[in-house]
Amino acid sequence: MQIVVHTRTVLGVGSELNRKALDAAVINGKIAPYWRVSVVDVTESTQNDLKDLLSSHRAHIGDVIAAEYQSAGRGRLDRTFSAPSHSALLFSFLITPSRAKSSWGWIPLLASVAIVETLRGIDASAEVTIKWPNDILFGEKKVAGLLCETIAGEVIVGVGINVSMAEKELPVSHATSLFLEGFNNLDRDFLLIEILNNFSRRFQEWDSGSDEVAATYRKFSSTLGRQVRIESPRGTLIEGIATGISVAGELVLGDGAHVSVGDVVHLR
Numbered sequence: 001m002q003i004v005v006h007t008r009t010v011l012g013v014g015s016e017l018n019r020k021a022l023d024a025a026v027i028n029g030k031i032a033p034y035w036r037v038s039v040v041d042v043t044e045s046t047q048n049d050l051k052d053l054l055s056s057h058r059a060h061i062g063d064v065i066a067a068e069y070q071s072a073g074r075g076r077l078d079r080t081f082s083a084p085s086h087s088a089l090l091f092s093f094l095i096t097p098s099r100a101k102s103s104w105g106w107i108p109l110l111a112s113v114a115i116v117e118t119l120r121g122i123d124a125s126a127e128v129t130i131k132w133p134n135d136i137l138f139g140e141k142k143v144a145g146l147l148c149e150t151i152a153g154e155v156i157v158g159v160g161i162n163v164s165m166a167e168k169e170l171p172v173s174h175a176t177s178l179f180l181e182g183f184n185n186l187d188r189d190f191l192l193i194e195i196l197n198n199f200s201r202r203f204q205e206w207d208s209g210s211d212e213v214a215a216t217y218r219k220f221s222s223t224l225g226r227q228v229r230i231e232s233p234r235g236t237l238i239e240g241i242a243t244g245i246s247v248a249g250e251l252v253l254g255d256g257a258h259v260s261v262g263d264v265v266h267l268r
Helices: 024-030 046-055 101-122 188-207 213-220
Strands: 036-043 063-070 088-095 128-131 135-138 141-151 154-162 227-231 237-245 251-253 263-266
Touching: 024 036, 024 188, 036 046, 046 063, 046 088, 046 141, 046 154, 088 188, 101 128, 101 135, 101 141, 101 154, 101 188, 101 213, 128 213, 188 213, 213 237, 227 251
Parallel strands: 036 063
Antiparallel strands: 063 088, 088 154, 128 135, 135 141, 141 154, 227 237, 227 263, 237 251
């Protein structure tokens, strides 16, 4: 894996630096045989593209769709996700777990571990962490997020990573990008290759019954051990100290409560 020492530079909005097109041939030549990557220039949503293929029986396990631009990208809890063309790494992939469905809550957590392993592999000093369940943070600023959808016996995982976005291009004030965090290696081909390879390794171990990834998730977590407030999709608020992750991927609070879905705020 390439180790890059990074320095901060100034990138103007609209610069073409570090925004070369994804190269499907390069990517497919360097990924594990589990995967098959297709690249599209513009789509509404890579997540919807895979769902459409699945509903028409044209999708296969390991299919990956990456897009240069999404006109209707989605994140968790029905939030929108937008980024200028070629400035983010946007992709969805299809898997079929064999483990019990009750443990599938770990799948987005596996994906978040794969992303952090990739970023820390590029720069071991990068202070990149996971906010439960699967927001990727630098400090308290979000650089990436994931969306998982279950359809019958398959799972579609969608990933969005802010790569070369300048500050003026960020969708919200609490977002950041790899560029803004000082990464010099903004090659989206390389990032996608490493993330897919890391995920396939982690997924195959987990799907074979190993829970070793739980220790790595805890190491990368910026939520565990902190006082948190969680807002459920119905608006209910819960506060407590995050103490663990259950076998189902739920956040466990100090009072024993298990939270399966919600928006987490780190209080201290």
